Amino acid sequence: MSAQKDCEFLVKRARELVSNDPCAAKAWLITARTLYPADFNIQYEMYIIERNAEKTSSAGRLLYDMFINFPDQPIVWREISVITAALRSDSQDKHTQFLRELFETLPARIQCEMLLKATEQCFNTLEKAEMLLLLLKRFPESVVQHGVNLGETLLEAEVSENMESPVNCFRKLFVCDVLPLVINNMDMRLPTSLMQKYMLKAAEFYIGYVTRGPSSDVQIQGSQEGSLKSPSVSRGSQRYVIDGLSEKSSVVSEPWERLLDILSVVGARCEWQGDQGQRSYMDMLLRVKELCRYLPGLEGETRSRCCSQVVICAALVLFRSAFLYVSAVQPALFQSVNGMNSGPWILVEDLSTVYSDIEMERGALKHAHKKRKLTDGREKTMSSDDEEGLGKGRGRHILVNKTEMPAWSETLESFRTARESWDLLHSHDGLETEFKKICAAWKTESWMWFRIFLSDMIIYQGQYRKALSSLHQMAAVQQPQPGQQSPSGQASQEHHRALIQQASCHYALGEYRMACDKLLDVVCGLVPPKYELTKSLDDQSRHKTKTRKGNDLRLLPCTSKAILPFCLQLMLACFKLRAFADSHDDLSLGHVIVLLQYDWPHGETLFLKAVDKICQQGSFQYENFFNYVTNIDMLEEFAYLRTPEGGRIQLELLPNQGMLIKNPSPALGVELNTLLLQGVQTMDRHHTVTRGITKGVKEDFRLAMERQVSRCGENLLNVLHRFCINEKIIIIQSLP
Helix, strand or coil: CHHHHHHHHHHHHHHHHHCCCHHHHHHHHHHHHHHCCCCHHHHHHHHHHHHHCCCHHHHHHHHHHHHHHCCCCHHHHHHHHHHHHHHHCCCCCHHHHHHHHHHHCCCHHHHHHHHHHHHHHCCCHHHHHHHHHHHHHHCHHHHHHHHHHHHHHHHHHHHHCCCCCCCEHHHHHHHHHHHHHHHCCCCCCCCHHHHHHHHHHHHHHHHHHHCCCCCCCCCCECCCCCCCCCCCEECCCCEECCCCCCHHHHCCCCHHHHHHHHHHHHHHHCCCCCCCCCCCHHHHHHHHHHHHCCHHHCCHHHHHHHHHHHHHHHHHHHHHHHHHHHHHHCHHHCCCCCCCCCCCEEEEECCCCCCCCCCCCHHHHCCCCCCCCCCCCCCCCCCHHHHHCCCCECCECEECCCCCCCCHHHHHHHHHHHHHHHHHHCCCHHHHHHHHHHHHHHCHHHCHHHHHHHHHHHHHCCCHHHHHHHHHHHHHHHCCCCCCCCCCHHHHHHHHHHHHHHHHHHHHCCCHHHHHHHHHHHHCCCCCCCCCCCCCCCCCCCCCHHHCCCCCEEEEECCHHHHHHHHHHHHHHHHHHHHCCCCCCHHHHHHHHHHCCCCCCCCHHHHHHHHHHHHHHCEEECCCHHHHCCCHHHHHHHHHHCCCCCCCCEEECCCCCCCCCCCCCCCCCHHHHHHHHHHHHHCCCCCCCCCCCCCCCCHHHHHHHHHHHCCCCCCHHHHHHHHHHHCHHHHHHCCC
16 A cells, blocks of 8 residues: 555656656656556656657657556557557648657557557447558558458448448448458459459449439438438538548549459459450450350350459449430539539430421422522531431431530440440340349439430330330429429429420320420420520531431430420421321411421421412411411411412411401502511511502401511510410310
8 A cells, every 4th residue: 555655656746847857757757667667657657758748769668568568458548549540540730640650669560469459449330440441551461361351341330230322431441441452462362252242342332422412411321330420511512521431531532443443453363354454444345245255155164254254344334334424414413523503415306307308299389489598507517427426326316516515425425335335234144134133232223313324225226115114203203292392493404304305205106195295394384585586496406307317316405495496396296297187187287387487497398388288278277376476478478378369268367267258359458568568677588578468358367467467576485485385285185
């Protein structure tokens, strides 16, 4: 008891002197240690003095002595935990640097033993894994003993912690830190099955990391043991902190390149065919395509190894290429992709031939008494190489406006590569079976971005019925629930994207009523943009139509400026065949005339076809004519049809109107003639009205024409937008 009091006295005396006379304090402690070498408090006090003075060597020696002589003291392990935390930390402050240097003074054997015992002191799985990882990095020879066990512990932890996403702290440590140490250690003899398992775990993590969504609700999950917190997510700076890891450790740079590096090492260790040097994803695809040629003739282990190589390599190329494609056509799906404000792009049927694919009859030009020429410079012809790009295959092209999508070549190349990879994975039963196992394990059916690619690929292949099934599901997910506000912004665009693709598929299947139903749902949610009279919708896209086969596709930007014209063109395409059939269908013909106004004068030839049919019928009834027809050329043409020169056609263009009197009246419609001339000047058409278009025109018809000419300056898109909304029921019912 007296000895204890003596020790306490000596320590207390040293503490009193340390601030004013450190040397005297150390002398007291040296004396005390000589007298009582087995007393822990004396040695610990000596260590504290040296540590606070930041004397690396002496503090290290004292720590070493305490670790050897007093391994069961909690204070020692508390100090060791502070040092090991500094070793794991990214901080560069002075005290942290000192603690690292202090640790470096310890003998290597002691460092290794200290880290191992420190690992045993950890109860938090993540912290324990980080401690053991520190040991593996400092002492590579320990990888053989602890590497695989650590990897399995991390993989088991994410299961026991119920991690819903592969992008979590346990998988991140395994893939980015532990796995490279394991697979690059040539002293380890790992089974091929285990190597491939680890390869797929890494691929799932990197793909999940790259394709993570932008919502703050989508978190990179952290440990639930003791310190589960919401990770720091800053959408603007794209910061992600995995709980339990530092911000720096949470960032994964160049994930696709890292994945390729792992694949190269795993391929070499699994004795895959081909050289094992660094190569691109495209080189890898070419290699496995070559291997597939020999696959049917292989047997046993060789066949199994070759099959695994093809499936893993082709699957990675597929998912990477599909991601690159979808990130270009719908970038807002991904947090890691710039261009959050860019709207989605839609793969739809190309309608460039909507005005020219009905063969002109010989008598259709008998009304060409007016000068009908396209405005000089309106129709710019582009070469197929300029616009068709690389989206070729099975006789189809994918057209895209280069000015609106600068990276069009890379986008179409990614789409082509992804399709090739998909086809390769389904070229043999064995490959398809193994690939389906990967998809099931990764739950790829829940990846919205991959479903978008699959839908576009199926559309490209012409499997429209199959595509509709997927599109209906996506539209249902994006459809607002009852009681919710209508979608706006990006959500609205994505909803429109699914509906427009459905309409395009229904049109390709000949289901015109369903197509128009979907289109009108979209149009009703649009605000019509400002109409530019001097520029046609497809001036930039109409090129060499005579060489086209009519089954091409187009990538269309999901903006009101592009969507509304496309909807109008697709509605026109739906009504056109019905309107020009042998049967008498004035309602469909009237809808066609209304829709032909937009892309004027590109639809002029088709309009003349409609006029010719009216002349053959001798009559025409369309009571919505004066509600929606404001084109000055069309108005003049219909006014002319009532004259003797025009054939005295019976027209019913007013609501509840009886047949117009066929006998001409001697009165001259001077006001109408003047208004028509003014309307022509307003529209900058420069036509000369030389016909007695008002002779014999009934008073109500004449007045309606006068009012209609005064409307020629209205925003045509507003007029057509009202047509789609107000006549929605009639439009849909007009189709079979």
